[in-house]
Amino acid sequence: MNRASLQDEQSGSSSVTVHSERPSDFNEHNSPSPTPVAPALLSWDGPDDAGNPRNWAKRRRWTVTLVVSLFTFISPVASSISSPSLPAISAHFNIPPGSILESMSLSIFVLAYAIGPLFWGPLSELYGRLIILQSSNLFFLLFNTACAFSKNVTQLLVFRFLAGLGGAAPQSVGGAVVGDLWAPEECGSAMAVYSLAPLVGPATGPLVGGWIAEKSRWQWVFWSVSIADAVLQVVAFLTIRETYGPEILRRRMRKMRKAGPDTEKAKDMIIVPSAHQSIGEVMFRGLVRPFVFLVTEPIVQVFALYMAVLYGLLYLTLVHFVDVYTDQYGETDGIAGMHYLSIALGSTVGGQIGARALNYLYRVLKAKNNGVGTPEMRLPLLMATATTLPIGLLIYGWSVQAHAHWIVPDIGVFIFSIGIGGNWTCIQTYLVDSYAIFAASAIAGVTSFRAFAGFGFPLFQDKLYGCLGDGWGNSLLALICLAIGCPAPFIFYRYGPVLREKGKGGAK
Structure with a gap:
């Protein structure tokens, strides 16, 4: 009887540690056995299998982690680097300011x-992380470069959207790569480095873009990103290898089958259950389940x-800084771009210090609860960081x-920005603890919903500040953050377990 301990598809882990012994296909007369033989599970050759990414040399794992983090960094940079050049772009395409x-x-x-x-995300389960990261980055590189050659505003919008589509892959696959490479007990440092990218990237873009807008033509905001990304792509080709355990084992099986008669046993081997799922099944699950969570889970709904609101405010601020x-x-475009450092520094402080404080508080509360941890122990920090948003918005708006x-x-x-970094750390960890193997779907629902706000909020910033002014405009935004963000952690701290139990349908 074959037994296996296989990778949980939601965790991104590569810890497949199975050994299988296939029953003999032949009887003592060397004739085929009439007894049906169960297929064997191809697995790692023990816990020290060199093919397992978690057994790679630490230097190699850190190299892959850093390169993937740079992929995740350069896409948000591209999302915001053109903000200081918006007046020049508008003048070129006759867009009303x-x-x-x-x-x-x-x-x-x-x-x-x-x-x-x-x-x-679902495609990376079918074909592995490597081909998704490489092909999507080439897709991003192509259309980001095309933005600089746009002949009209329609082309610019289409090329920007397609570039964003390619740049979205590292946001959804990069964290899984980190999970492939590092065991849970050593993943903290790697995830802390990786998590910097999506927080710091949006603020770094305008910082660089301000000097480009001042010293050169607007096309260079796209060309400069493409040049940096092309160099990164070459480095990635040289350094990144497949990290997804099931895909590595599938390749090992195919190699065994091609090797000849000596590996006849490989014909009946299978890898993991996901190897037998159709592309339609995997894509349907990846597309539908996040929205099921948004419809059925009160916790996901509120935090989404x-x-x-937070993500929308971030991109609204990125656009508003240009006017302020x-x-x-x-100030000149270059000097104005330096102010984006306040966003980058705040997000870094909130994310990095917040992560350490979160772990410390969790250990303390768990010890007080007789060693039993609960997802709600992630919320006390959120009670504090949620207050930074309205405070910061009021200071910003009325001082301007x-x-x-x-x-x-x-x-x-x-x-x-401390609130943005700290809150996202708390919320993401709380969702992971609350929904376990379904956490990826819960986070995907929140991530998709926030992206719509990142797109929509900047569209009304002129009307908001034009009608209310900077002071009252930011006061309104602060009130929204206060009304949603401050009560939520207190409510879920008390009623979270009951709400999760009532919403179990979303997790099935």
Whole structure:
């Protein structure tokens, strides 16, 4: 009888540690046995199998982790790098300044983030991580370059969307690669490095783009990203290998089958259950299940709405900075771009320090609960970080309204960005703990929903601040964050277990 301990498809783990002994196909007279033989499971050759990515040399694993993190970094950079050049782009294509079309030329890239992960994630289960990362990056590189050669605004919008579609793959596959490479007890440091990319990338783009807008033509905001990405692609070709355990084993099986009669036993071998799922089944699961969670799970619904507000505010701020520091403070594009450091630093502090504080609080609360941990132990930190958003928005809005020294709005944005980084860390960990093997679907639902907000919020920023001004406009946004974000962790801390139990239908 063959027994296997196979990779959980949601965890991204490569820890397949099976050994199978196939019953003899022949009787003592060397004739075929009439007894049907169960197919064997091809598996790692013990816990020290060199083919298992978790057994690679640590230097090699860190190299792959860093390259994949750079893939995840460069896409958000491309999403926002053109924001300082929006006036020049609008002038070139005769787009009315401050119009929805002008904002859409920036945010349509993020719209693809709502769609891409629903396809790239399931495809990586079928064909492995490597081909998805490499092909999607080439897709991103092609259409990001094409943006600079657009002849009209329609072409620019289409090319930006397609570039975002390619750039969405690392957002959905990169975390799984980290899980493939590192065991849970050593994954923390690698995931901390990886998680920096999507937080810092959106703020780094305008920082670089400001100097490009000041010193060169708008086309260079696209060419510069493409040049950096092309170099990264070459490095990736040289350093990245397949990390997805089932795909590595499938390749091993195919190699055995081609080797000849000596490997006849490989004919009846199978790899994992997912190897027998059709592409239609895998894609249907990847596309539908996240939306089932959004419809049936109250916890996912509330946090999806909250993260949508946070992500929308982030991209709204990226666009609004251009007006604040160039028009109101009279700074050049390059100097104005330096203010985006406040977003990058705040997100880094919130994400990195927040992750460490989250683990510390969890250990303390678990010890007080007789060693029993619960998902709700991830929420006390969120109770604190949720308050940073309205505080930061109020400081930012009213200091700009009063034309205070530039450092004051930067402090407000820094505080606000701490909330973005810290809140996402808390929410993501809470969802993982709450939904276990279905966590990927829950997070995919939240991620897709927030991407729609990242696309939509910048479209109304001119009307918002035009009608209410910077002070009251940001006060309204602060009130929304306060109404959704501050009560949620307290409510779920008390009623989370009951809500999860009532919403189990979404997890099935």
